[in-house]
Amino acid sequence: MPELPEVETIRWDLTKDVKGKRIRDVEILNAKVIKEPKPAQFKSRLKGVCFVDFLRRAKVLGIRLSSGEYLVVHLRMTGQLVYSACKEEKARVIFTLSDGKFLNFNDQRLFAELRLVKDWQDLKFLRQLGPEPLEKDFTEPRFRQMLKGKKTKIKPLLMDQGFIAGIGNLYAQEALFLAGICPARAANALKVQEIKKLYQAIKQVLQEGIRYRGSSIDNYVNGRGKRGQYHLRLKVYGRDGEPCLTCKARIKKIQLAGRGTCFCPRCQK
């Protein structure tokens, strides 16, 4: 499941590999992934256009085009953007580039979305997003302020994109483990010291996720079709029943807001 670190990794790869290249052709193999405009429009407005810049906000990739428009990509659960010398069999949309190679948009579960829009910042989802956790304006005092009056459990809150951008189920669980906080705690019940720890933990897990080029738990691959390494360093995600790497207690799994949540009942209070 591509979260902030995975999307950021793809952004880097595509910046290196396809920035400045031209779209020679667009092949739509499954039109369901194209949310706007209509497939014929989508095709004609993309043909002959260059990739100018690759931007990211939350888990969303915004590709600025020479036409002034933006190709907006949300990978959701199983989406992939892979630059390759060949067309991939599982591709839903294939962009043929000016270098004769291909940008494959794959998506097993058909949850991912492509959009071609005038200005991606205008998209409702983007306008409603919370702060970027790795940007300078996300400060500890601001985080403390954000948590005030939030009765929600801390873990679902961290996954709320309107509260803070880019964190999903994996990094939320890892950050809470690192901070020693139980995922079911009420957000407004966190002490100042705990907020500080969580603030640092959020930044740390996201930065490490980027450094290790993402977590390939499900089917995530980077812009070159390679798996990440961060899933090898996970402390709690997907480790229910296994011993805690710190204290050896059994990692527990509970449901929070309908999502599986692993934590160490001894280390996380």
Place this chain on the structure above:
DNA sequence: CGGGGCTCCTGTGCGC
């Protein structure tokens, strides 16, 4: 306005 639960979708892995 907030929170819970359902929905979209398909591959995987379990139990019988």
Place this chain on the structure above:
DNA sequence: TGCGCACAGGAGCCCC
């Protein structure tokens, strides 16, 4: 062995 079902999850949406 094979079938059927639960589960995985990001975010929109409905409902209370």
